[in-house]
Amino acid sequence: QEHRMKKILILNGPNLNLLGTREPAQYGYTTLPDVEAFCKAHGEKIGYEVECLQSNWEGALIDRIHEAGRQYKAGELLGIVINPGALTHTSIALHDAIKGVDPLPVIECHISNVHAREEFRHHSVIAAAVNGVICGFGIHSYELGIEAVAAIVNANKKG
Numbered sequence: 001q002e003h004r005m006k007k008i009l010i011l012n013g014p015n016l017n018l019l020g021t022r023e024p025a026q027y028g029y030t031t032l033p034d035v036e037a038f039c040k041a042h043g044e045k046i047g048y049e050v051e052c053l054q055s056n057w058e059g060a061l062i063d064r065i066h067e068a069g070r071q072y073k074a075g076e077l078l079g080i081v082i083n084p085g086a087l088t089h090t091s092i093a094l095h096d097a098i099k100g101v102d103p104l105p106v107i108e109c110h111i112s113n114v115h116a117r118e119e120f121r122h123h124s125v126i127a128a129a130v131n132g133v134i135c136g137f138g139i140h141s142y143e144l145g146i147e148a149v150a151a152i153v154n155a156n157k158k159g
């Protein structure tokens with residue numbers, strides 16, 4: 001049952017289901033199912049079970065975050081890595097949902113370096129609600145996000 005506790009949730013927001021075909025110059029040619037498989041493989045390698053969900057619906061992401069909050073309290077989940085897509089720049093509701101499940105560790109991640117792109121991508125309304133932000137490492141941003149959750153979990157153990 002110790003193994004069951006070591007679960008990390010990967011959330012992907014709007015349009016990330018189009019990975020592989022959507023603006024490949026920006027996001028690469030790897031599909032979402034492949035990215036999710038890499039996340040699961042990476043998690044397994046370092047001893048974590050990885051569950052993945054993508055939704056184009058803000059409310060579905062919010063519902064899953066609330067559920068994650070309950071799972072965290074029950075000792076069934078360690079943390080979340082979320083790529084909110086364009087909701088990054090607009091969704092106060094997602095910000096509030098993440099705040100609402102504090103102190104559940106949440107890492108915001110982006111495939112592209114949003115700071116090197118259009119001005120409207122430079123600001124995240126999510127960033128102030130999460131433990132940390134990773135961006136610009138292509139699909140490796142997700143693996144780094146998993147590492148970040150693991151680092152928080154281990155730091156909490158020591159402290």
Ligand code: DQA
Pocket residue numbers: 014015016083084085086087088109110111112113114121
């Ligand atoms: C993104 C960056 C966002 O600005 C954009 O709206 C996305 C993807 C990324 O992973 O680089 O949908 O979150």
